[in-house]
Amino acid sequence: MSRLAVPKTYKLYIGGAFPRSESGRTYEVVAADGRFLANAAKASRKDARDAVVAARGAVAGWAGATAYNRGQVLYRIAEVLEGRRAQFAAEIEEVEGVSRAVAAAQVDEAIDRWVWYAGWADKFAQVAGNANPVAGPYFNISVPEPSGVIAVIAPQDSSLVGFVSALAPALVAGNSVVIVASERFPLSSISLAEVLATSDVPKGVVNVLTGSPAEIAPWLASHADVNAIDLVGAGGLDWVSLEIDAADTLKRVLRPENGPDAAAPALGRITAFTETKTVWHTKSLR
């Protein structure tokens, strides 16, 4: 006797929970050959707003954790992902229509990037910060501090590697993130959210929205409580006007990148979402 199929409900990931879209909307995700795969939640602007509220609430705790601890948590994500390689490979194989080997290679690449960024957590400040020479009896120290809440439009033509490459660097410095997944390939993103939910990432630090980036991105770009926006996957949108919206509240903006090397691992992706804090401290009291 054949078993009854148990299809998975792909929902959003906001504040550590997996809610449906507030709007009740869903959209069909199809395989490369046009076959129906699943219904994914189609996030509304109110879901984006809720996600920003959740992210804002999580900033203090995540930014306040020690860099070493953040590195451990990011590494833990890679560990848990490693244990679920087969699930992710199968998902990518179906959605992208690639061979199992290609899909598995994409999962491996994603895991390796988590590990690479995890390693930076307690090291990037040594590279991006500095003890500045000043003409006086002071220590003058510049340190990178997290920007706060980062909105990310994930690369649109990759299931997992693009999503991870945009998400991981924003987390390293202690920012919390609202990330809009690839519209065409959202399933791996939500499965990854399940990994995040079970690997010690505090709730609210990562919030995943699925749906139409064209619809959600303007609300995130103009949101006054978002401190920076990474438009890496917004190449197909009217990203210039998004940049103009973002300028109203002086957000940091990373521009779109296209091609297979989009969001390639780089220290610059970590430091893009930091603010340099410089402190003066007396060397001695005589």
Added chain:
Amino acid sequence: MNESQVTPMSAPVNPGTALVTARERALAVLGGEPDDQTLGRYLHGIPGVDAVGLEQRAAALGTRSIKTTSKRWALDKIISLIDLTTLEGADTPGKVRSLVAKAMNPDPADPTVPRVAAVCVYGDMVPFAIEALGAAHGDPDDGLISVAAVATAFPSGRSSLEIKLADTAEAVAAGADEIDMVIDRGAFLAGRYGEVFDQIAAVKEACRRPDGTSASLKVILETGELVTYDNVRRASWLAILAGGDFIKTSTGKVAPAATLPVTLLMLEVVRDWHRLTGHRVGVKPAGGIRSSKDAIKYLVTVAETVGEEWLVPHLFRFGASSLLNDVLLQRQKMTSGHYSGADYVTID
């Protein structure tokens, strides 16, 4: 659905006559002296509350969709009904002054935001609040801000009547326009209704100023400690009979504080009292109302239960502190078209 329309039997009362004092009105309704026995017979004669029906009704009222112009109106109305509150052991004159500054000008970037109705502080902070308000001190019905003081050994109410009266008289002498008193929940739960009645009446008397006018009296029932809806309904009747100008849900120090069903229940009592005597009593939900969305549900409930004429500062208030910032954020969203954040409102 309308099981809650309670109209206790009583001697006929001449409604709306200004000559009728609170005590005469109470005696006429009770049909006797307000001792434990008479009050007990009266309060326990009130039909019980249908808890499921009440909660369903409250939930149904909470589903109304209030958008665009109605929402804009509602947000401004909420602000003008807020008792901006600070009741912490760590309150300082400086904290009270910053609270008052926020009460007068809730959103420094937008002068069209209305003022709140009142500031609510501990009795010893009243002079600082009045000094900070200056010319803005007055009746909220005239667009001014009044000063409310909590008294009678707030929040527990565990002290002798003398101390409670002294506490009240001191706040009134300092210039408080409104007194928020707590009832003795211990006495109420033990069935000593006469004692609770007498205390409220005595505090009401202590609200009198030398010039014959009187500070408005809000009676806090602390519904979170009354356990049942039946008790809330009885306590509401008791507080109104004893002369309270307002009945208030909670101190904000006990969870659960204000809930929509409890507020609906109290509004129903106020409605029934108005039908019975023609006398209007106010309602103040306090504590736990933090979002505009929740506050709008309360507005809907008031309008549907006692009518829109109750949506004025001398008949309905929100006891809140963090609610104001959320309303301001919503207001900014409606004005600017994009979402705002906590960096764009003042910290309190």
